[in-house]
Amino acid sequence: MHDALRETLHTLHNAAARAQRPVPRLLAVSKTHPATAVAALGAAWRGLEPGVRPAFGENYVQEAAQKQAELAGADFEWHLIGHLQSNKAREAARLFDWVQTVDRPRLVEALSRHRVAAAPPLNVLVQVNIDDEASKHGCMPDAVEALADAIRAQPRLRLRGLMAIPAPDPATRGRAFQRMQALFSALQARHPGVDTLSMGMSDDFAEAVGAGATLVRIGSALFGARPASSPPRG
Numbered sequence: 001m002h003d004a005l006r007e008t009l010h011t012l013h014n015a016a017a018r019a020q021r022p023v024p025r026l027l028a029v030s031k032t033h034p035a036t037a038v039a040a041l042g043a044a045w046r047g048l049e050p051g052v053r054p055a056f057g058e059n060y061v062q063e064a065a066q067k068q069a070e071l072a073g074a075d076f077e078w079h080l081i082g083h084l085q086s087n088k089a090r091e092a093a094r095l096f097d098w099v100q101t102v103d104r105p106r107l108v109e110a111l112s113r114h115r116v117a118a119a120p121p122l123n124v125l126v127q128v129n130i131d132d133e134a135s136k137h138g139c140m141p142d143a144v145e146a147l148a149d150a151i152r153a154q155p156r157l158r159l160r161g162l163m164a165i166p167a168p169d170p171a172t173r174g175r176a177f178q179r180m181q182a183l184f185s186a187l188q189a190r191h192p193g194v195d196t197l198s199m200g201m202s203d204d205f206a207e208a209v210g211a212g213a214t215l216v217r218i219g220s221a222l223f224g225a226r227p228a229s230s231p232p233r234g
């Protein structure tokens, strides 16, 4: 019924078996794709994996708000995977189940303050700038510990782990994945509740699984190519 989804799940299971690791969670990255496509993928996913709660990733708060309104009543999990501006923290804390792109102390406090009391704590990942490129988002690796401690101190946030978007260069990304794996182990030693390492996209997720990814973010392999005008990476 949804060949791309079936193939992606198959590849994911194979990669996990080869790496002798648990099958990672799949996050379907739906940015630029309409609510109808999200609904269709969600239905197919429930058909293939009964009991699953389909999870979708969006890069922009406004786009997610509109899609969620169109999909009102659908029981999906929503992850923010794009850069979050501080002035959007309030809306993000209301709309998402997870924010994967926490990379500075100011966001920590704002997200916790705006998470409504009736909702469960907001799941958050620390986004790490693993390639040390000054132009990109994410905190430096040596800042992870302090940021994680700050998250743990907030009652309305739940620290779940780390996220990274390595440079798409096959020559360097293997090392980037391995550095993330090491950072993740260190974080787990300090905070035993931490369980999520988010890395790997359509072109490299099998390699990320080999390096211990527990959640992969896959867009084009599931939904097809995005319009050329959209930003390709976070």
Ligand SMILES: *Cc1c(COP(=O)(O)O)cnc(C)c1O
Pocket (backbone or CB within 6 Å): 029, 031, 059, 081, 082, 165, 201, 202, 203, 217, 218, 219, 220, 221, 232, 233, 234
């Ligand atoms: C767009 C995006 C993805 C998905 O990329 P694909 O190559 O389409 O699988 C994953 N993570 C982030 C942060 C993104 O912005």
